[in-house]
Amino acid sequence: MDEPAQSRPGMAVPASDDALHMDALHMARAVRLAALGRGTTSPNPVVGCVIVDASGAHAGEGFHAYAGGPHAEVVALSEAGERARGGTAYVTLEPCAHTGRTGPCAEALLKAGIARVVVAVADPNPTAAGGAARLRDHGVAVEIGVLAEEAERGNAEWLTFVRRxxxxxxxxxxxxxxxxxxxxxxxxxxxxxxxxxxxxxxxxxxxxxxxxxxxxxxxxxxxxxxxxxxxxxxxxxxxxxxxxxxxxxxxxxxxxxxxxxxxxxxxxxxxxxxxxxxxxxxxxxxxxxxxxxxxxxxxxxxxxxxxxxxxxxxxxxxxxxxxxxxxxxxxxxxxxxxxxxxxxxxxxxxxxxxxxxxxxxxxxxxxxxxxxxxxxxxxxxxxx
The missing domain is CATH 3.40.430.10 (Dihydrofolate Reductase, subunit A)
Incomplete structure (x- = not known):
């Protein structure tokens, strides 16, 4: 008899329909939050983030409000506090891995003890990309592509700027x-x-x-x-x-x-x-x-x-x-x-x-x- 597949740190495990439904609900909220930054974040992207605790309860949320200000993940983690440890972060854009006017969000998520990160769109900016890999390297489960179309539409200006x-x-x-x-x-x-x-x-x-x-x-x-x-x-x-x-x-x-x-x-x-x-x-x-x-x-x-x-x-x-x-x-x-x-x-x-x-x-x-x-x-x- 075949042994059940074993997960390893940083590897996504197939989710149930209920879990997929909850992922979509939380990401939809993150997309709506991201829209609150329209017109004030340029030349940065609009980003929204929702944090749920280890039990799946809402713990914090935030969005990137203006260029040079705290990123969405940092705002959401601040609201979540210790409840973020062992929880899941839903982010409309892959957390950054570089230090610009603010520190790397991937490091903030690691420091907070987040166990899983769900991303809508991978970051196409070579300067900031790499956050997902950084998180996986430290045992965090990362999934990319949840509500990608909706998140892309909300961030169309910045994505066009970077890609084209x-x-x-x-x-x-x-x-x-x-x-x-x-x-x-x-x-x-x-x-x-x-x-x-x-x-x-x-x-x-x-x-x-x-x-x-x-x-x-x-x-x-x-x-x-x-x-x-x-x-x-x-x-x-x-x-x-x-x-x-x-x-x-x-x-x-x-x-x-x-x-x-x-x-x-x-x-x-x-x-x-x-x-x-x-x-x-x-x-x-x-x-x-x-x-x-x-x-x-x-x-x-x-x-x-x-x-x-x-x-x-x-x-x-x-x-x-x-x-x-x-x-x-x-x-x-x-x-x-x-x-x-x-x-x-x-x-x-x-x-x-x-x-x-x-x-x-x-x-x-x-x-x-x-x-x-x-x-x-x-x-x-x-x-x-």
Whole structure:
């Protein structure tokens, strides 16, 4: 008769359905906790952690609230205290193994006597990775992959930044039900409700940079600042404003443009052969094959400046260029229950000349906002 399989330190043992269910429940809580750090942790990831004691009872929880602050595991361990010994830690991202502005979380878990660590997503950052191996080497059972899809979605900006070496790009637009972003005479204020516009300011505040084209600057003279409602959760740095980036190939931004105000930092991206006497910081970039700016070079430069997330606003032409180059990672559309029948489309030339070239999307969420709908989708790729 075969002997039952014996476990060894650091080796995961097949779990029962009940145990798997509890793992999913605790990790779902950790994912929700991680979301509380959205917009305040850059250039760090959002991370949530839940600690249960040896009996399976909830002992502590926490999330990474701001860059330079304590990591989620440290916050949760502090709340759990001695109850963490022999318990399980549920973490949305593999505990770090390096010392940065804070100490390695893997060591904190070991010191606390945690017996098991359940991870949603392995850390793709070679600088910080290795926490799981460190824990296993010291006899801690480690499992990776619980609710990985949900955790990846919540940390999409940072994961894109690390894996692709460029910021995650969210394209936002507002349109009528028949897809018009402006009327025939060019007017566009306001297609959507005050609630939808307030939601846009919330998303702006969560981003590292707001990007718009020169066409939008000349037509609307926007401020491109984040002005969240007074009821919004307080930011650890209340004076923080996202970087404003104007894509202005020929350097046509007027010196009096609202986007150049002192309310927020601004970067005007121009072609390397363009002439300009603007006093604001100017970023010179190579031209693309069609004469516009090289958007890959733009995102690479923003990544060098630790811009993890970009909020792309305004301009069908610029949005079409980003889509054509495969540089849009998420689409957020605010659709108003209104019809125009003519006027400007939200998206310009995006490289889809036939139905076979259509840029297909996967819906992630459809949410009523005021009288409008907010539709969140992501492009279909080989990865999904």
């Amino acid at each position: 070496g460029r910021p995650h790009v969210t394209w936002k637009f507002a349109a009528t039900l028949d897809g018009r972003s402006a009327a025939e005479d060019g007017t566009s204020q306001w297609i959507t409700s005050p609630q939808a516009r307030a939601d846009v300011h919330r998303l702006r505040a969560e981003s590292d940079a707001i990007v718009a084209g020169i066409g939008t600057v000349l037509a609307d003279d926007p401020r491109l600042t984040a002005r969240p409602a007074p009821t919004a959760p307080p930011h650890p740095n209340p004076d923080r404003q996202p970087l404003r980036v104007v894509v202005d190939t020929e350097a046509r931004t007027p010196a009096t443009a609202a986007v150049l105000s002192a309310e927020a930092p601004t970067l005007v991206a121009v072609a390397d052969d363009a002439e300009t006497d603007l006093q604001t910081p100017v970023l010179r970039l190579p031209r693309s094959a069609d004469g516009g700016l090289d958007l890959h070079a733009l995102l690479a430069e923003l990544a060098r400046r630790e811009v993890v997330s970009v909020f792309l606003e305004g301009g069908a032409t610029l949005a079409g260029s980003f889509m054509r180059e495969g540089l849009i990672d998420r689409v957020i559309a605010y659709v108003a229950p209104a019809l125009l029948g003519s006027g400007s489309a939200a998206l310009g030339q995006a490289g889809a000349r036939t139905i076979a070239d259509t840029h297909r999307l996967v819906f992630e969420e459809v949410t009523p906002i005021g009288t409008d709908l907010r539709i969140t989708a992501r492009p279909v790729t080989e990865e999904n």
